Amino acid sequence: MLENISLIKEVNFDMSIKDAHILANEFLDKIGLSYIGRFRINQCELSEIFFVLLIRALMTKERLVIIKLPYRLLYTLADIKNICQKIEILNNNKDILILDTFNNKINYKETICNIIE
Amino acid sequence: MIIKFIENIGNMTIVMLYAIYEALKFTLLCLIHLVNPNSYNSAMRMVLVKQIYFTAVTILPVFIAMATLFGSIIIGAVIMVATKYSLQNEIGSIIITFVIDEFAPFFTAFLIALRSGTAVNTEIAVMNVNKELNTLREYNIDLINYLFLPRIISGVLSVTFLALLFALIMLGSGYIFTMFYMHMDWHSYKYLLSSAIEVEDLVVLLLKSISFGFVIMLIPIYSGLKTAHSNTAIPISVLNGMVKLFIAIFFIEVLSLVLRLI
Numbered sequence: 001m002l003e004n005i006s007l008i009k010e011v012n013f014d015m016s017i018k019d020a021h022i023l024a025n026e027f028l029d030k031i032g033l034s035y036i037g038r039f040r041i042n043q044c045e046l047s048e049i050f051f052v053l054l055i056r057a058l059m060t061k062e063r064l065v066i067i068k069l070p071y072r073l074l075y076t077l078a079d080i081k082n083i084c085q086k087i088e089i090l091n092n093n094k095d096i097l098i099l100d101t102f103n104n105k106i107n108y109k110e111t112i113c114n115i116i117e
Numbered sequence: 118m119i120i121k122f123i124e125n126i127g128n129m130t131i132v133m134l135y136a137i138y139e140a141l142k143f144t145l146l147c148l149i150h151l152v153n154p155n156s157y158n159s160a161m162r163m164v165l166v167k168q169i170y171f172t173a174v175t176i177l178p179v180f181i182a183m184a185t186l187f188g189s190i191i192i193g194a195v196i197m198v199a200t201k202y203s204l205q206n207e208i209g210s211i212i213i214t215f216v217i218d219e220f221a222p223f224f225t226a227f228l229i230a231l232r233s234g235t236a237v238n239t240e241i242a243v244m245n246v247n248k249e250l251n252t253l254r255e256y257n258i259d260l261i262n263y264l265f266l267p268r269i270i271s272g273v274l275s276v277t278f279l280a281l282l283f284a285l286i287m288l289g290s291g292y293i294f295t296m297f298y299m300h301m302d303w304h305s306y307k308y309l310l311s312s313a314i315e316v317e318d319l320v321v322l323l324l325k326s327i328s329f330g331f332v333i334m335l336i337p338i339y340s341g342l343k344t345a346h347s348n349t350a351i352p353i354s355v356l357n358g359m360v361k362l363f364i365a366i367f368f369i370e371v372l373s374l375v376l377r378l379i
Contacts, residue, residue: 010160011258017159060256 001028001044001052002037008059027055031086046074047083054087058094067098071107080104084111143339147261147269156262165267172233173275180228184283189290191220196294205299209313212291217318218325218377221284222276226329226366229276230359234337237268238358241341242351250342269334276330280322325373332365 005027006020015023028034028051036048044052050073057065067087070080087096098113108115150156195215199208241264244250253260288310295301301309340358344350 007160007258007263008256011158011263012256014158017163020159056256 001039001041001048004052005055005059008056012061024055024059027058027090030089050074050083051086051090055090058090058092063094065094065096067096069100070098071100071104080107081111084108084113088112140339143342144335147265147335150259150261150266151269156259156266158262161262161267164263165270168267168271169274171236172229172271173278176228176232176279180279180282181286183228184224184286185290187224188220188283188287189293192216192287192291193294196291196298200298208295208299209309212288213310213313213318216287216291217284217314218321221287222280222322222325222329223366223370225276225280225283225326226333229272229279229330230333230362230366233272233275234333234362235355235359237334238337238341238355239351241338242344242354245341245344246346246348246351248346265334265338268338269331272334273327273330276333277323277326280326280329284322321373321377325369328369329366332369333362336362336365 002021002024005024006015006017009015009020009023010017025034025037028037031051033048033051036044036052039048041049050070053073054065054067070083074083098108100108102117105115105117192212192215195211196208199205199211204211241250244264250260250264253263292301292303292306295306295309337355337358340354340361344354
């Protein structure tokens with residue numbers, strides 16, 4: 001997973017492998033997932049894969065990160081509050097937009113998300 | 118009926134020419150990236166190192182065993198035939214031509230094609246079907262630089278290095294057979310080979326190994342890229358890729374023979 005995340009910085013920002021790995025590990029460590037650094041995708045849980053995808057998106061130079069239908073990816077997820085908290089911890093300077101269906105609106109009520117219908 | 122037949126021929130010709138054009142365009146693109154210094158970033162270099170390890174290093178025990186076994190038997194047979202037909206005076210050039218110009222690069226190419234060519238074809242096909250290639254494109258990661266170039270370079274380096282190793286093992290086996298069959302000592306054998314070998318032989322070995330290494334990786338990559346988006350298309354892609362690869366290997370072999378005869 002570490003390589004998966006660090007690749008963006010190595011290729012698009014010409015960062016050395018060592019520095020990119022350190023940065024990727026820092027991001028994983030922020031949400032207590034540094035142990036998945038050496039894991040392959042089949043060893044990871046859905047939520048861990050979700051955060052790897054998110055961190056990878058945060059590594060790009062794009063200002064806006066769009067998370068499309070998180071409940072479709074995290075189909076076993078009961079509460080998105082925890083996910084939103086971790087997204088807030090990870091995010092440094094990007095705008096994060098979560099696109100979801102009206103049916104899931106209730107799940108976002110107690111989160112820090114600014115809900116726009 | 119005849120018009121339909123002619124239309125079909127025309128259609129097939131257009132499809133075939135377009136496929137050749139696409140393949141040549143891809144080859145040219147890879148060659149342009151190969152000579153562009155900007156292609157070589159840290160991630161690419163890491164993939165290259167890993168690829169060389171998987172293509173050339175992990176195969177070494179099996180490769181050395183096969184080279185010793187098959188190489189010894191074949192070189193033994195060649196020496197026995199040469200002795201039988203009283204060609205002892207030509208044994209040096211026979212060994213050099215057979216081992217360095219022909220057998221070592223050809224056999225190495227076959228082994229690497231069977232082992233790494235199939236692996237690369239499957240890998241790229243699976244990545245294509247799972248849309249991993251699309252993800253890499255979305256992240257502005259150049260597929261040629263990151264995925265294809267390391268494999269092509271590792272193919273070229275591995276086949277060249279292993280062909281040289283194969284030739285050395287066969288020449289070593291050749292000494293054992295000449296010692297038993299012709300009672301030749303080490304110095305005489307060494308003199309025989311050094312007087313028979315020419316720069317042209319080494320150039321042929323290098324050019325053939327480079328060409329083999331290039332197609333052994335390029336054709337499976339291209340075949341993997343052309344896989345339709347379903348799991349059932351993966352074995353078909355590998356099958357087609359391997360058939361094309363073996364045709365290409367034979368084509369290079371025949372072309373090298375023809376060029377040397379001219």
